[in-house]
Amino acid sequence: MSAPEVQVKICGLQPDDDLSFTEHPRVSYVGFVFVEASKRFVHPSSAIRATARLAADTKAVGVFANATIDEMASTVALAGLDVAQLHGEESPEVCRALRQRGVKVWKAIQVPSEGLSLDAVRQDVHRYAACTDAILLDAKPPIGASVTGGHGQSFDWAVLEQIAHDIAGHPWFVAGGIRPDNVDSLLSLCQPTGIDVSSGVERGGRKNSALIESLLTSVQHALTASSETITCGEVDRVFPISCTGGEDR
Numbered sequence: 001m002s003a004p005e006v007q008v009k010i011c012g013l014q015p016d017d018d019l020s021f022t023e024h025p026r027v028s029y030v031g032f033v034f035v036e037a038s039k040r041f042v043h044p045s046s047a048i049r050a051t052a053r054l055a056a057d058t059k060a061v062g063v064f065a066n067a068t069i070d071e072m073a074s075t076v077a078l079a080g081l082d083v084a085q086l087h088g089e090e091s092p093e094v095c096r097a098l099r100q101r102g103v104k105v106w107k108a109i110q111v112p113s114e115g116l117s118l119d120a121v122r123q124d125v126h127r128y129a130a131c132t133d134a135i136l137l138d139a140k141p142p143i144g145a146s147v148t149g150g151h152g153q154s155f156d157w158a159v160l161e162q163i164a165h166d167i168a169g170h171p172w173f174v175a176g177g178i179r180p181d182n183v184d185s186l187l188s189l190c191q192p193t194g195i196d197v198s199s200g201v202e203r204g205g206r207k208n209s210a211l212i213e214s215l216l217t218s219v220q221h222a223l224t225a226s227s228e229t230i231t232c233g234e235v236d237r238v239f240p241i242s243c244t245g246g247e248d249r
C-alpha cells in the first residue's frame with residue numbers, strides 16, 4: 001500500500017540556493033522570509049530569482065510578521081508568491097482582507113512548550129480556521145527573541161491529537177524544531193497536511209542538500225511504518241490514526 005500524503009515545506013531559502021531538492025514529489029512548498037529582523041531575510045526583488053526557477057508544482061510561500069496588507073499584497077506580486085504566511089499578531093480581519101485581494105493565507109499559531117493553556121491554542125485554531133487557507137502550528141519563540149519563528153525549537157507534540165481533532169477538514173501544518181532525527185516521532189503521533197522545516201535542515205546558516213534528503217527519507221520511512229505492520233512475514237493494513245490532515249492536498 002502507499003504511504004499517506006504529508007507535504008513538506010522547506011523554509012528560509014536564499015535567492016541563489018540550489019533548488020534541486022524541489023524535484024522531490026513531497027516538497028510542495030518553499031518559504032522566503034520577508035521579516036527584516038530575521039537572519040533569513042530576503043528582499044522581495046531578490047526572491048524572484050528563486051521563485052522564477054521553481055517547478056510549476058512547487059509553491060512559494062512568503063513569511064511576514066505584522067506587515068500591512070498593501071506591503072504583503074505587493075510583495076506577493078513582486079516576488080511571485082503563491083501564499084502569504086502570517087507569523088505575527090495579524091487579526092482574522094487582516095487574514096480576510098488579504099484573501100479578498102486574491103492571496104492565499106496561512107496563519108501561524110504559537111504553541112507554548114511549557115505552561116501550556118491548550119484552550120487558548122484551540123480558540124486560536126478555531127478563530128483562524130474560519131478565515132485562512134491553512135493553519136500552521138509553530139513553537140512559541142523563546143523569551144526575548146527578536147523574531148517570531150525559525151528558532152529550531154519544538155513544542156510538546158502530544159497536544160496535536162486534540163488539536164488535529166478540532167481542525168479536521170482544514171489544512172494544517174506543524175513547524176518548530178523538526179529535524180531528520182525526530183520527524184518520525186511527530187508522524188507517529190499524527191499526520192498533518194504538511195510539515196514546515198527550517199533550522200533542522202541547515203548547516204552553517206544555509207540550507208543543506210544532504211540534510212534535506214535525510215529529512216525526506218525519514219518522512220517516507222515514518223509514513224510507511226505508520227501505515228503498515230509486518231506480522232509473521234505478512235503485511236497487514238492498519239487504519240490511519242485519527243489525526244489526519246485536511247483534504248486540500
Ligand SMILES: O=C(O)c1ccccc1NCC(=O)[C@H](O)[C@H](O)COP(=O)(O)O
Nearest residue numbers: 011038147149150151152176177198199
Ligand atoms: O525563519 C525565520 O527566520 C522567521 C523569522 C520571523 C518569522 C518567521 C520565521 N520563520 C517561519 C517559519 O516558517 C519557520 O520555518 C518555522 O518557524 C520553523 O522554524 P524551525 O524551528 O527553524 O524549523
